Amino acid sequence: MSQTYKGYLIDLDGTIYRGNETIEAGKRFVERLQEKNIPHIFLTNNSTRTPQMVVDKLGKHGVNTDVTHIYTPSMATAEYIQNQDIENPRVYIIGEVGLYRSLLDSGCIYDPISPDYVVVGMDQDLTYNKVKKATLLISNGAKFIGTNADTNLPSHEGLIPGAGTILKMVETATGQKPVVMGKPEKIIVDLAMKQLQLDKSDVAVVGDNYNTDIMAGINSHLDTILVYTGVSTPEQIAAVKDKPTHIVNSLSEWEV
């Protein structure tokens, strides 16, 4: 298969690795991009890791890269808030270290009393009290932002609750829908594209999950490459109306 793209936005879990397992064809795809100096950004929906943690994780899978090639929903949230032109934006956070670092490093002030924003992401230390606090703050006027709406995450124990389940709990308690950053939303793709500095017609989104990766491309009017090494299956894709631009069984089929 071949169609020339000048750049790629590449998903991680299910595309480059599957949990702790390396997807060799994904890894070689990245190496081929690196050999030809083709611009690319790893675009993940994981808000819990800092960019350096993502680089380290990729390194364990034999993919050598740096933080300039990483874009996360936590980075998107920080950039989104900075773009709102509120001086010294104040935030209450439900999330893990990746989200805390992105928001605080970008100049947000942590304020659990009267924040401008309540930002909610994946949090394995979630408690009722955090949700209660978020609920009361949003009811008092704080804006509700979600890093990503994934309902499930794969784990060695099975599919476990993702950030989307926490968003839904807060949404049910407040009656308010969050502004969501992560794939399939346009926001994170547009922000990652700013970093890539290429025309939309020259870039493809690569990923294994139709509902997040491919829909993100479709919502942002980018071409898409679906790879069957993760979540989505040929049976599921047969049933969808908007097909991916390209479909491969493995990224070894994709010429760059």
Added chain:
Amino acid sequence: MSQTYKGYLIDLDGTIYRGNETIEAGKRFVERLQEKNIPHIFLTNNSTRTPQMVVDKLGKHGVNTDVTHIYTPSMATAEYIQNQDIENPRVYIIGEVGLYRSLLDSGCIYDPISPDYVVVGMDQDLTYNKVKKATLLISNGAKFIGTNADTNLPSHEGLIPGAGTILKMVETATGQKPVVMGKPEKIIVDLAMKQLQLDKSDVAVVGDNYNTDIMAGINSHLDTILVYTGVSTPEQIAAVKDKPTHIVNSLSEWEV
């Protein structure tokens, strides 16, 4: 106002008390029922208190009663599970003491490894790990029961998340809807009616909340008395299609 009923199912919060405040007309209504020996049951959507705790709470508001006059979603859950004719039913529980006591006292065995049921109610000590465990157990085949679907609870801090927000988080993670016991569901009313031992045509449901109390009566084909001392307002009732059978500003207007 008057229409004769032989028995009453009476809501608590918003009807007899409002948080720590006694609703005097509600208290006197109960005293009039007691003077005339008119059968009645206090039918609450609160799963966190044991029946004795509910009796003690009513006592603090000057309403003297006993556990035979109390029916809770936790009691309904225990009775519902016993009615399924599974020998030694095994349960995993997200909830507080009222739910634990009802289930364990009725013969359920606590089993966080391979339960027949995952029962979810209000839990101010909710953690991500409890939701994760519930999600994995339900995905492995355990049946999903919710005590009640209230999205909010009044508190001195404002409206805080109710059991319904926890149910929604588990539902979002599992893709499965729970069987719900509490008002407005028919289940809890039918079980309380078994205890009252009267014909449906002779009993009225009394409460302040159209969406739970009155809808429970409507769903169970019982007459209803809405009282404007709590959640619902005349403006809201003007907009609903199925009106309560009777509406009073205060229960002092209701002759028994």
